[in-house]
Structure formats: C-alpha cells, structure tokens
Amino acid sequence: MRGVAFAVDRVGLRLGAATVLDDVSLDIRYGEVLALVGPNGAGKSSLLSVLTRDRVPTSGAVSLDGRPLAAWSSRDLSRARAVLLQANAVAFPFTARQVVEMGRTPWTGTDRSDADGRLIDDAFARADVDHLRERTYPSLSGGEQARVSLARVLAQDTPVVLLDEPTAALDLRHQEDVMTLARELAGAGRAVVVVLHDLSLAAAYADRVAMLAGGHLVAHGEPAGVLTAERVGEVYDIAVRVIDDPDTGRPVILPRRRPS
Template identity: 40%
Template sequence: MRLDIQNVEQSFGSLRVLDGVSATIGEGSLVGLVGPNGAGKTTLLRTITGGLSPAAGTVSAGDAAVHDLSSRAASRRIAVVPQETTISFDFTVRDVVEMGRHPHQARFGADPDPDIVTEAMERTEVAQFAERSITAVSGGERKRVLLARALAQDAPILLLDEPTAGLDVNHQIRTLDLVRDLVSEGRTALAAIHDLDLAARYCDELLVLSDGGVLAYGPPDEVLTTDTLRAAFDARTAVSENPVTGSPAVTPLSERADERPETVHVLGGGGTAAPLVRRLADAGFRVTVGPVVEGDADHRAARALAADCVTVEPFAGVAGDAYDAAGRLVADADATVVASDALGLGRNRELLAGHVLVAGDRTALDAPHVAAERVAAAVREGEPCRPGAASARTD
C-alpha cells in the first residue's frame, strides 16, 4: 500500500514544526527518516498515524485519507513501533502482542487469525518470554515486543520510530533484517533512524528533515553528501563507501578543521597516506594528497575527505602531468608529511627536496593533537630540510 504525504504542516502554538513536508513512499519500499534532533521526525510519524491532525496538507494510506478514517480503520492500514517503550501495567508479553489484533476483532468477537500473534513473537524472537511480565523485560526486549505487536496488527504500512534504539548490535541487525524481509513481502515501511550508516545500508531511500522541511529525498548515495550533512546537522563529515556492504559510510569529523590556516600535503603509497590524511584532517588542517594510485586506500581516504588529490593509474609510475601537479601541491603547502616507509616509494624524495618535512611511521601521528603539534613545530622552524636530514625526522 502506498503512503502519500502532501504539503503537511504542523504547529504547536506559534512554533512551526513541520513546514510543507511532501513524500511518496511506494509499496514494498523502506524509507529512512533522518535528521537532527528537533527536526520533526517523531511529529511527522505521529501525524501520519492520525495521532495528530495536520494544520495543513494530507496523508493518504492507499486510496484513503488517514484523517478521514476511524482509529480502528486507520490501524488496519498503519502499524507503529513507537520510540517510547514504557508500559506501566503488568501485562504479559503475549498480552501486549495480542493488543495488535484489536483493530481486526469485532467488539465481542474472537480474533479471526490468532496464529498471527505466535508468528509475530517468533519472528521478533520474544516467544521465549511470552508469559513474562512486560515490566520484567529489558528495554531492548520491550522494543522487540512492540515490534511483534506491530507485526500482529498485520497492517500494510509500518512506521518505526528509532527501531534500533536500545538494542545491542546483534539485535539491531536482526531487527532491520526483519524489516527488510517485511518490505520484500510487500509492506511499506518508514523508519526514523539516527544511525546514518545503518540507514544507508538498509533503506531504499532516505528522507532528510531539517527545520521541519524536506532537505533531501532519494537514494542513500545521492542524499548522504558532505554538503547535505553539513546543512542538516551542522556537522563536518567524510562520506566514503563501506568496503563490506558497499553502502555509504559517514564519519563525523572534528569542527577544529576551520581553526587552522595551514595546508599540509601528504605523500603516500601502498596505503601509508590514509591514516595520516585522517589524523591531519581531524587536527584541523587543510589537506592535499598525492601522487597516489587511483582507487587504493590512500585515494579513498582523500576522496572521503574531499581533499585535493593527484592520482596515477596502477603500475603507471609518476611522471608528466601527475608529477607536475603533485609538485605544485607540495610547493603550495606549508608542510609536507610522509610516512617513513613511503619515503622511498615512487618519486617521493624528489618531490620533497627543499620543502619542510614531517616524517613519521604509521603510528607517529597517532592522535589529532600530536599531528597538529608536530606539523606546527615544523612550520615554525621554517627552515627547509631534506628528507634524509636528522632534524627533519620526528619518528
């Protein structure tokens, strides 16, 4: 069943919380709802369910406007896993899951499909404590019980507000695997997820809310850009490809990056530049890189940090335009950093001649503040030194 959100507005007093939110979520798709705290994610979910009436706009589940339906009718179309898991009454776990069947029961009639409750508990792995009091299970277990209740509701649209909050890493993956299974069976799902890496891995599309409006909506690799993340979260990030899942991976970076005016060039090869690039960027320097081999670990680190980078094809060697471009980056930098075991690679020694050098092994610049201190010291000395000179080395 398709979920249509059209120009939805929501206000609390004079505070506008949702401002013209529109999105269409097709049947059999999982959309991640992401954004900073206070962006309006929970308010949007509550408005979709009919728990809040929109100040303007419409929400449709299939061919019906949600706010024109009775509560029971809306619940047959939309099931919710809330963020808050507290249940004050001493119900058993089975009792709580059975509550999901309420929209399908006549006032004094029996459940037409009681086996759904057992199946829901088995799929969410809560059947083993079915007779335990809901007040006696952990917060993570309660989250899974509420997911089981939503499954028992057997609605074609599933809304989840932080479904992995409070879960250990194993159950985070199991929960989202289950949601993906439900989507593959034809359900439509919208899930508010704070973990951007998990959202990118599991969701077909991401809807980014910021200041109550839609900042971006589309596939994760199109939405999760450094510019969008800066606009939404006011955060400096690096976005790369997870080598295992192939999905975007977001790494938050220190905001100290705007505090240092110096540019540091990193020479590398064979993956030696990647850790130095990350530490120097996190220390607040503007970083340039190269020459490095196209597609290797050094290149991926530079690309993730949006650093200016000179690349060469594998086995091509460093010559011509690539050598000249790398030479210009070295000349323009306030200091050049190279790992000790990369000094002899390619034409690194030639590129370094006559320029400030900070040399280190893979752990020599093992923290951003160490990287900052060593590079700053080299720049302060201000006397160019050659790679072989003892005074140039800091490892």
C-alpha cells in the first residue's frame, strides 16, 4: 500500500452558524490523484482549506506524514505542499516570470535553490506558458492566469500538490493537459488532490474519488464505484447516464436531456 500523506480523522468545520464539514475521514496517499467532487456548497473547497491549514478544524484531526498539521512550521509546510486556489488574484503588476519565481521562495538559502532555474523553466514548459513570461499577470486572460499560477505550483516542487478547481477557466485542451500533469505528478510519487466539478474528468484521471454532499463524505473509492448513475443522480439531483469510455473503459457521466 502506498504511504499516507494526509490522514483526515473525523474532521468537522463550522463557519459561524453553518456546519460545512461533518465527521469527514479519509487518507490521501502518495502516488495517487484524489478527486474531490460534489455539488456547490458540498464542502470540497472547505476540506481543501483544512488540508492547506488555511482553516483549523472545529473537531477531529489532520496529520501530514504522521505529524499533526498544527505542529508544522509555516516554512516546513511550504516545502511539503504547494497550493493552487480558485482565486488567482495578484495585487501588483508582476510579470508571469516573477509569479512563477515566487514558487521557489520556500527554498531560498537551501541547497535546493541551486535547481531554481531548471525547475522554473520546466514549470513554464509543462504549464504551456513559456510565451507569457514577460507579460504582466493582470494583462492575462483568466485561463492564462490559471496556467501561470499552476506553473508557480509546479516550480515549488513539493511532494504534496493541492489544486482547487484547476480546470475551471481552461479550454478543452488545457483541461486535459492539467489533468495529465496531475497524473504525471502522482506517477512520480507525489500526493495530488484536485477539486473538480467535471465528473468525467475526475473519472478519467483520478485513482480515487471522494464525493461530498452537505459537508458529509458520502462515498470514497475508485471512480467506477463512486460515480454510479444512482449516486450521482441522488447527490446532484439530476438524472444521468453513465457509460464506459471506449478508449479507456473509465466512466463518462452524461446528463439525461429531453430531445429538442
């Protein structure tokens, strides 16, 4: 069995009067892509914020590499996990090159800084943003900003990668590119968590899927076992058809539509 990166044990989270996570338990393993799915307000981004330590659970516990997440220093945590958030806002007119270079900040003054140039160049190439290096970040389209932010995450070169809706602003080709990158990172032994709305993308690229609804973990396992027509219909309140992709054999989830 692959080693456990995060162990999430009966985590609950309240924001004001609202319970946004309730008794959530799961392991996140190295060498795997875990997709977090569920309808709007299900708790996906809230769970990710607990993993990033941006929010502290109201109940339960989270550990990373066997140590309580709260025991990690900010510097050590920044060397252990890289985070791509939904909002890619940058307050100042940094160039794309400067934004990606920020990914190397946790390694300043260490022997790992010797690899800065190589890792930055590799990140630009893998995120397909090399041609944007000298453009200012605010001048980029939403999709270009998302890919530059992804390049920053790649340049950080951490064993854990946490991605919140990385495909939301992207065209079809770059959605596939990003999920292929997630698979490559997992293939290199990293633990990758991706929040996704596209269930077919989750089914195509994830090793495991965790489905949330109303702050509860309603299913967790291999895509074919989680993304059944019955469960998706119940959780999302829409009738769907689940078919096998003829190329990969993985599930494809289609809404049932009335003929026009």
